[in-house]
Amino acid sequence: MIWSKEETLPREELEKLQLERLQETVHRVYAKVAPYRAKMDAAGVKPEDIQSLADLKKLPFVTKQDMRDTYPFGLFAVDRDELVRIHASSGTTGKPTVVGYTKKDLEIWTECVSRIACMGGASSHDVAQICFGYGMFTGALGLHYGLENIGAVIVPSSTGNSEKQIMYMQDFETSLLVATPSYALRLAEVAREMGVDPIKDLKVKIALVGSEMLTDAMREEMHKYWGKDLLITSNYGMSELMGPGVSGECTELCGMHINEDYFLPEIIDPATGEVLPAGEKGELVITCIKKEGIPLIRYRTKDITRLFYEPCKCGRTFCRMENLSGRSDDMLKIRGVNVFPSQIEEVILGVEELGPHYEIILERDGYLDKMTIKVELAQSTDSFSVLERISTTVRNKLRVILGLDAKVLLVSPNTLQRFEGKAKRVKDLRNK
Amino acid sequence: MLAKQLTVFIENRTGRLCEVLNVLKQNKVNILSLSLADTTEYGLLRLIVDQPALGKEKLTENGFSSLLSEVSIIKIPHKAGSLQELLKAIEEGGVNIEYMYGLSIEDDEAYVVLKASDAAKIEEIFADYEITTVSSEHLHGLN
Numbered sequence: 001m002i003w004s005k006e007e008t009l010p011r012e013e014l015e016k017l018q019l020e021r022l023q024e025t026v027h028r029v030y031a032k033v034a035p036y037r038a039k040m041d042a043a044g045v046k047p048e049d050i051q052s053l054a055d056l057k058k059l060p061f062v063t064k065q066d067m068r069d070t071y072p073f074g075l076f077a078v079d080r081d082e083l084v085r086i087h088a089s090s091g092t093t094g095k096p097t098v099v100g101y102t103k104k105d106l107e108i109w110t111e112c113v114s115r116i117a118c119m120g121g122a123s124s125h126d127v128a129q130i131c132f133g134y135g136m137f138t139g140a141l142g143l144h145y146g147l148e149n150i151g152a153v154i155v156p157s158s159t160g161n162s163e164k165q166i167m168y169m170q171d172f173e174t175s176l177l178v179a180t181p182s183y184a185l186r187l188a189e190v191a192r193e194m195g196v197d198p199i200k201d202l203k204v205k206i207a208l209v210g211s212e213m214l215t216d217a218m219r220e221e222m223h224k225y226w227g228k229d230l231l232i233t234s235n236y237g238m239s240e241l242m243g244p245g246v247s248g249e250c251t252e253l254c255g256m257h258i259n260e261d262y263f264l265p266e267i268i269d270p271a272t273g274e275v276l277p278a279g280e281k282g283e284l285v286i287t288c289i290k291k292e293g294i295p296l297i298r299y300r301t302k303d304i305t306r307l308f309y310e311p312c313k314c315g316r317t318f319c320r321m322e323n324l325s326g327r328s329d330d331m332l333k334i335r336g337v338n339v340f341p342s343q344i345e346e347v348i349l350g351v352e353e354l355g356p357h358y359e360i361i362l363e364r365d366g367y368l369d370k371m372t373i374k375v376e377l378a379q380s381t382d383s384f385s386v387l388e389r390i391s392t393t394v395r396n397k398l399r400v401i402l403g404l405d406a407k408v409l410l411v412s413p414n415t416l417q418r419f420e421g422k423a424k425r426v427k428d429l430r431n432k
Numbered sequence: 433m434l435a436k437q438l439t440v441f442i443e444n445r446t447g448r449l450c451e452v453l454n455v456l457k458q459n460k461v462n463i464l465s466l467s468l469a470d471t472t473e474y475g476l477l478r479l480i481v482d483q484p485a486l487g488k489e490k491l492t493e494n495g496f497s498s499l500l501s502e503v504s505i506i507k508i509p510h511k512a513g514s515l516q517e518l519l520k521a522i523e524e525g526g527v528n529i530e531y532m533y534g535l536s537i538e539d540d541e542a543y544v545v546l547k548a549s550d551a552a553k554i555e556e557i558f559a560d561y562e563i564t565t566v567s568s569e570h571l572h573g574l575n
Binding site: 377378379380381382383384387409410411412413414415 | 437439440441442443469471473474476478495496497498499501530547
C-alpha cells in the first residue's frame with residue numbers, strides 16, 4: 001500500500017517541489033544559523049546562487065564534526081521555545097550529536113515512517129513489536145509513532161530481556177518485528193533455546209530491520225531462522241537527518257526509496273567530495289529540505305551506497321538507494337587494502353557450517369597487519385578434514401575478494417559476544 | 433553393527449576439556465573410551481559413552497558443538513598380532529581408516545573403535561571375515 005500521494009509524484013513536479021524547498025531552506029539557514037553563514041561566506045556562495053537542483057553542489061558539506069564543534073544547539077535554526085523534542089546520538093566517541101524537533105518536524109517524521117512502514121508491508125492489522133532501545137536513540141520512537149499512525153498495535157518492548165520478548169511474541173501474536181538484523185537473529189536463537197520454534201510457534205510475518213546494514217547474506221540467514229516466508233525489508237535513517245524514515249525498502253526488494261520530498265540525496269567520492277553520476281557507488285550526502293529544528297545541508301552520512309532513478313514496479317517515483325555496503329569510516333585499511341566488514345560477512349555467511357556471529361581481529365605483527373577472523377561453528381563434525389575445508393574455504397574466498405590472507409579461528413557456538421543494538425564486530429588492536 | 437560416537441569440538445583454551453567432562457559427570461554419562469586429537473587452534477574429543485544421546489543433548493544445552501556419528505567397535509583377541517590381522521582384512525577390502533583408538537576391558541579381549549571411509553563396505557568385510565562388532569551399550573554391559 002502507498003501511504004501518501006507524494007510518493008508517486010511525476011519526477012518533474014517532484015523536482016520543482018524540491019527546488020522550492022531547497023531554496024527556502026538555504027535562505028533560512030543563511031539568515032538564522034551563524035556557522036552556516038560563515039561556511040557559505042567562506043565558500044563564496046549566497047542563497048541566491050541556488051537557482052537549480054544542480055547548484056546544490058556549490059554548497060559546503062556539513063559533517064558530524066561540525067555538530068560536535070557547535071555542541072549542543074549551534075546548528076539549530078529555531079528558538080528553544082519552538083522545540084518539542086531533543087534526541088542525541090550515543091556519542092561513543094566524544095560528545096554526542098544533538099538534534100531538536102519542532103511540532104511540525106515530528107509530524108513529518110511520523111509521516112515519513114508511516115510511508116516506509118507501508119512500503120515494507122505493514123498495515124493497520126499488524127501487531128508491531130519494537131525491539132529497538134527507547135531513549136535518546138531515534139530508532140525506537142521513530143518507528144513507534146509511524147507504525148501507530150498507520151493503525152498497528154504497538155508493543156514497545158525495547159531491547160533486552162530476550163526471553164520476555166519471545167513470550168510477548170507468543171502471547172500477543174506479534175506479526176511485525178522491528179529490530180536490527182543481528183538482534184532478530186539473536187531472538188530466534190533465544191526462542192529455540194526456550195523450545196519455541198520461530199517458524200511454527202510464532203506469527204511474525206514481517207521484519208522491518210534497520211540501524212545496521214542488511215547484506216544479502218544476512219537476509220538469507222534471517223530466512224533460515226525465521227522461515228523463508230518472512231518479509232524482510234530494511235529501512236534507513238539517522239538521528240542527524242531525522243531518525244528512521246529517510247528511506248525504506250518496498251516489497252519489490254530492489255533498494256530503499258528515499259522520501260525525496262523531504263530529503264535530497266547525492267552520491268560523492270568520499271576522498272575528493274566530487275558528485276558522482278547516478279548508479280555509481282560512493283558516500284551518501286543528504287540535504288534536509290523541509291526541516292525546521294535542525295535542517296542540515298549536504299550532510300555527509302559516511303554511508304556507502306548508490307542511487308537508482310529507474311521507475312520501480314511498486315509505482316513510487318522516489319529514487320532508490322541500494323542497501324548499504326559499508327561506512328566510509330568503518331572501512332578498514334589492511335595492508336593497504338580497503339576492506340568493508342560487510343565483505344567478510346558475506347563470505348562467512350556463505351559457508352553452511354558457520355553461524356552468523358563473527359569477530360574480526362586486527363593486529364600488528366612487526367610491520368605487517370594481521371587479520372584473524374573468529375567465527376562460530378554452527379554445525380558440528382567428527383572430522384578434521386571438514387574443519388580444515390571450512391577454514392580453507394573462508395581463507396580462499398577472502399583471498400579472491402580482498403586479496404588478503406586471514407587466519408580463520410573456529411570457535412564453539414555461543415562463545416562470541418552478542419549485541420542488542422549495533423553489532424561491534426571489529427577489534428582493531430593495531431595501534432595499541 | 434555400527435555404534436554411536438559422541439564428538440565434541442573444543443577450542444584450545446585452558447579448562448575447556450574439563451568443562452565438557454563436567455557436563456558429562458553431572459548427567460552421569462560414563463565414558464568407556466576416548467580419543468583427543470588436536471591442531472594448534474582446536475581439538476576434537478571423540479568419546480564412546482554409555483548414553484550417547486543424553487550426552488549430546490546435555491552438551492548442546494551447555495553451548496558445546498557436538499555430534500553423534502557412527503563408528504565400528506570391533507572385538508579382537510587381546511594378544512599380539514590381532515590388530516594387524518584385522519587391519520589386513522580391512523586393507524584387502526579396500527577401505528580406508530580415517531581414525532582409530534582402542535580400549536581393552538578384559539584379560540583376553542580388547543576392542544578397537546574405528547571410523548572407516550566407507551561404512552557400508554566395512555560391514556561387508558566384517559561379515560566376510562566373521563569379525564565381531566558390538567554396540568556401545570554392549571560395551572557398557574561388560575563393565
